[in-house]
Amino acid sequence: AQSVTQPDIHITVSEGASLELRCNYSYGATPYLFWYVQSPGQGLQLLLKYFSGDTLVQGIKGFEAEFKRSQSSFNLRKPSVHWSDAAEYFCAVGALSGNTPLVFGKGTRLSVIA
């Protein structure tokens, strides 16, 4: 069965510091991996996705993620966090077909302090 684990429920970083959010997955076939972000009171928005090819993928808002098959991980990174990055971040795994919906992790809430 497919599953996603986000080990950190809540992370606090200082503005300007680097960020890494962890995501580990379990999937029986070639995984397609996603990161979504949810700002307070809003729906989710796609940050980036990995299907194949280069294991380092770039997304919106200066985020990137690296797929490591040997570690079953897809960690999200940003070199310098801005106060507007405070949000909840969700990792998801699945197939490309919509007939097999994505499985989301439980999310990591990011707080940014001055």
Added chain:
Amino acid sequence: DAGITQSPRHKVTETGTPVTLRCHQTENHRYMYWYRQDPGHGLRLIHYSYGVKDTDKGEVSDGYSVSRSKTEDFLLTLESATSSQTSVYFCAISERGNEKLFFGSGTQLSVL
């Protein structure tokens, strides 16, 4: 932004009453999904649709039913609401499967 509207945005209801939430899209996307979001549980899939009148259950479908009689509308019904169904409900749509989901702004439902 994708044209997706959820209604109502907020609802308070009593235990045992029926409730219907509506998701309306103007994108003509094939796939539509209903999720619920609860603290400590993240996003959990309730039901989804891969075409008109084609629906399937998600991981937390008990107590919920859905209908999709036309492409643009996906209705979620709680036949007899319970307090455990107090949650924030999100609708999502996509054109090509899981490639990119677009989410609505959510419906906050409180069952008293």
